[in-house]
Amino acid sequence: MLPSELLSHRQNGETIIPKHLKIDDRNLELAIDLITCFEEAVGKTQGELDNQLQEFEGDRPDYRIIRGLAHLLKSSFSTFEVVSPLSPQELRDRVFALSAQSIPSLHATSQTLSTLADKLSQELNREVLPEQIRTGLYADLQENRILTQFDAPAAESLLHRYNLSQVQGIFYRASQMTLNAHRNVPGEYKLLFRYLKLFQLMAYIEGDADHGFTITIDGPTSLFKPSTRYGLAIAKLIPALLHVTKWSLSATLQTRDLFTGKEKIGRFTLNSDCGLVTHYPPGKPYDSMLEASFADRWDSLKTDWVLEREVDLIPIPGSVIIPDFRLVHPDGRSYLLEIVGYWRPEYLQKKFAQARKADCDNLILAISERLNLEKAGVKVSDTTAKIIWFKDKLLPKAVLEVIE
Incomplete structure (x- = not known):
């Protein structure tokens, strides 16, 4: 993504409008020239590359676009390494x-x-x-690192990445985002919800798979103090959203007036006809390192129980639960496993309220002992789900003890 100083947005009233590069001959030629500059710099230092880029930029009026494209080429397609015989x-x-x-x-x-x-x-x-x-x-100074590898993108792909990054930058200071996903296939919903969990976004989901879902996401400026890291997490969701066929979103933003420096409200809307192109693969990532390590440990376990990543939605009144795993035995028994890591108190209350509404007798909640459930006002006894406590890692044997 682009740093704030390379974002180009204009505001019409409260509406935020990001800069958009046309995929035309002029911009394609610019992208090709920059890609060539990087290709010729392989084996040279970052300082030498920066000098070439500065010379290429000169006094051109489109210098911000050049710097934005160069930043994406550096951060997403280039490998810089410290080359030295000793440290x-x-x-x-x-x-x-x-x-x-x-x-x-x-x-x-x-x-x-x-x-x-x-x-x-x-x-x-x-x-x-x-x-x-x-x-x-x-050799460990940034300007002395060597460009050892450059995976050149197509010029058109670079322009698409630039346009997407301009939109992502809008969400750095979002206070709230409401997303409507309209009657898509279940697989698209599952992928979207997994990305919500992967980026640890505080999302509240209402609706069902037949009619669509409304997803409300708290933004970084709605937290106890603004969090740039959380804003980046929301921005990372946008490429994942582009895998969904039909959707629309609206966001409330906290912007700053260029002349007075005062905070003001901005608004932004986007939908599935936006023309943006994602660079995310359509795969199914694990939501956290905790889940990935649990799956790896399960694979080395000798048991008839099969761990499945592809899990059905559990409809509940006004919302949905997507467990992290399903455990299936050849004799037909099955359990759903949800891993509950760290979240703010309001989210924990929502999570356990969902578990109560589901009233699912084959649901297992694996809960981190680091959570302060008492402070969050959560009572484990209020749910019919089976409970497993864990510290730093969830052990498959602990799960087997419960389901056996």
């Missing part, structure tokens, strides 16, 4: 130690460094050349 910190320590053995000088020259590099090379039995020592001494 730069170790090299500096050894060079400084050798320097301390000499008579102090007011003026450190390149000749002084060459002499020290040659001495250190001798200490290392010439396994490291003096030139390697000189270049590796500060």
